[in-house]
Amino acid sequence: xxxxxxxxxxxxxxxxxxxxxxxxxxxxxxxxxxxxxxxxxxxxxxxxxxxxxxxxxxxxxxxxxxxxxxxxxxxxxxxxxxxxxxxxxxxxxxxxxxxxxxxxxxxxxxxxxxxxxxxxxxxxxxxxxxxxxxxxxxxxxxxxxxxxxxxxxxxxxxxxxxxxxxxxxxxxxxxxxxxxx
Numbered sequence: 001x002x003x004x005x006x007x008x009x010x011x012x013x014x015x016x017x018x019x020x021x022x023x024x025x026x027x028x029x030x031x032x033x034x035x036x037x038x039x040x041x042x043x044x045x046x047x048x049x050x051x052x053x054x055x056x057x058x059x060x061x062x063x064x065x066x067x068x069x070x071x072x073x074x075x076x077x078x079x080x081x082x083x084x085x086x087x088x089x090x091x092x093x094x095x096x097x098x099x100x101x102x103x104x105x106x107x108x109x110x111x112x113x114x115x116x117x118x119x120x121x122x123x124x125x126x127x128x129x130x131x132x133x134x135x136x137x138x139x140x141x142x143x144x145x146x147x148x149x150x151x152x153x154x155x156x157x158x159x160x161x162x163x164x165x166x167x168x169x170x171x172x173x174x175x176x177x178x179x180x181x
Contacts, residue, residue, distance in 0.1 A: 002066075003158035011165050014128075018169050021124075025117050025176055032113065037181060039114035042107060047098040048178040051091050052170065058087030059167040062136070062160045065143070069156050074146020077156075081140035084163065088133040091170075095126055118177055125169055132166045135159045 001008065029036040065080035102108070102115075109119045139159045142152070 003154060003161045007158040007161055011161060014165060015169075018172070021117075021121055022172060022176060025121065028113055028117070029180075035112060036114045039112055039118075040177070040181075042102070042105070043118075043178055044098055044101060045178060047094050047101075048174055051094050051098075052174050054087045054091040054094065055167045055170045058084040058091070058136075059164055061087065062163050065139070066153070066156055066160050069143060069148045069153050072146070072148050074143070074148070077143040077146070077148075078140040081136050081143060085133055085136040085140065088129055088136060091129055092126070092133070095122065095129075121173055122177070125166070125173055128166045128169065132163050135162055 061080045061084035065077050065084065068076040068080055099119075107115055109116055136159070139156055143156060148156075
């Protein structure tokens with residue numbers, strides 16, 4: 001298994017919490033499908049799709065960075081982690097634009113149950129993105145001098161695993177909030 005065991009304990013716990021979020025959302029959606037479906041039409045599909053692109057692309061850069069480290073390509077590794085960070089930043093900019101669009105339209109946390117879940121779940125995910133961007137910045141700096149040994153690669157894998165979970169959580173959120181009709 002890539003990375004440190006402690007990171008996987010954290011990842012497992014995080015995924016359990018988000019699984020409860022997803023189950024709760026689906027339960028309440030089942031109680032009021034019309035409200036959730038109508039509210040969903042107020043989401044900006046283009047923003048959601050663009051954020052999905054940013055998350056998938058960033059995960060690809062992270063995977064390539066870990067592969068570059070394993071191949072001892074010291075110059076390429078930090079560049080790839082930095083490109084992943086740029087994609088994370090793009091996600092953050094789009095998410096702020098989307099929140100601003102909703103707030104200007106008078107859609108807030110208290111509008112209805114759908115938007116309560118939307119803001120809470122995407123807000124918690126957004127915090128994960130910001131933390132993940134910090135992790136990516138550390139990984140880029142950590143890999144800057146090259147010299148990849150087993151310990152260094154394991155540390156890079158740990159950070160990469162966290163970022164991949166952030167990506168996975170967004171994919172599920174995107175499907176639940178933007179796609180399921």
